Amino acid sequence: MRSDGMLILGDWGTTFNRLYLCKWQNASLTIIDRIEGLGTKNNPDPESSFFNLAKPWFAQFGDMTVYLIGTVGSNIGWKMVDYVPCPTDHSPSLEKALRFNARGIDFVIFPGLSCTNMHGLPDSMRGEETQIFGFLATQKNPPEKQILCLPGTHTKWVLVENGLVSTFLTSPIGELYEVLCLHSVLLKSATVKDWDDDGFVQGLHLSKRPSSSLLHTIFATRSQQVIDGYNNAQAAGFLSGLLIGADVKSAQRSFDSFSHVVLIGTSHVNSLYEEAFHFNDITTEICSSEIATTKGIIRVASEEWS
Template structure:
């Protein structure tokens, strides 16, 4: 690889994604299911080499973010406490047997009170701020564990995590609601109804959830409508709890279109416009910022 060549890696619990980079330009990309949750500590280097080994022509810097830096990951990259810059601490070097690898793992962020943590999202936030200098407001990162982060003067001031995505998955796959939901399809009107109900009476969310099953049994609800209504109920309850973050603030959504779209619709219903940014693009931009800093200090 030439002197500007390096590798960006997003390593989560269930996935591993890598990009061969020249500066900020993507030359190649690859992905696998070798997430942190499938590996022991000795398995990380072989999993990475299986994915990117053909890209290596000599000693190469690899910048990695996500659960690879957790206590169960390749190397523990300690959390930095907010308020701080999203990429404040220096990356932690992981031990590698292959001399072609120089793996650097980006630390996550922690919030002592109320207790909260993030790994991976801080890199997406850094990427967004690199692309939008001077931006202040709130960034929402929808996903399995949705993050709302307050950004000011280039720092993450505070953040809050909601298990909305995991709740949806658990209810859809492992509760009585699994008999009433479709795996695909969408009903925009049903989503809007669920959103309104979730925001109006969040304290009744448990009753509203069983009502989805009862309505199906008594009236034969369309599975795609039930799916959308469930999503609306859960996101509505989340928006009520997250109101101190988004109310009166400039808001950005970072993620894949399929996860940002319902949040954009929900925020539009509250007359809150949101800037949309692609999650993969932002993680690469954040890793590029970390690589630039690494080169400056080398």
């Protein structure tokens, strides 16, 4: 760490790289600035990508240590970092972190988590664990057992027991939606601006039926356009409702049902999952993923200097 306490924290995932310029003083970290760049997907040169993004900060403040989480530490990222097996709390993160130097700058990449999920299959996460521990740090009287949902490209369903991440389950809802938009005849990509909530609610209705099967209903995304005159925004809302509704229904089966969920994500995707939860009589507690991420990185990184 620099003598003046300047450092960079980064949440470098599959889709985005969010960097935070911070200052350590009076036993706490303060975020001074933030920038956003490319994620690890289709990013052939992470080193150049990082330095191009952070160059103005180094020019202004000089060399400083960089702490990173996310798929930057995976086999599609910059450096491969080991996983911490569940059950676990946040404490092994600093111990098992990978440290290296690039272009005269010291880097620390924190590990992800691994588990054998309730289906007996291997599962993993990188980045979300920091959001989880960041959120848990804000709880004054946490319940002994709670379910967390972190929606996104790869939605994570997490069982936390007595402050430990016991196990989790991944559903690639965001990635599946993107693949269908880009590489199928079902629909074209739709922006948030073009979103159609009525179509989304229709998809939720259909997914809630006990006999509803995602594989047997998903093609209606296209047939409702060619037969019923749905526009692309309506079809996009319908498909998203089907996918998220099926995700919620499946998670309730996997976790032996539940009536309350902690939802950690961005505002738009949080609102979609919140609607799906309330549609299924599940109450929610909402937390911003950015707030959880920064609290989590600060919690782990601060242990190095406290």
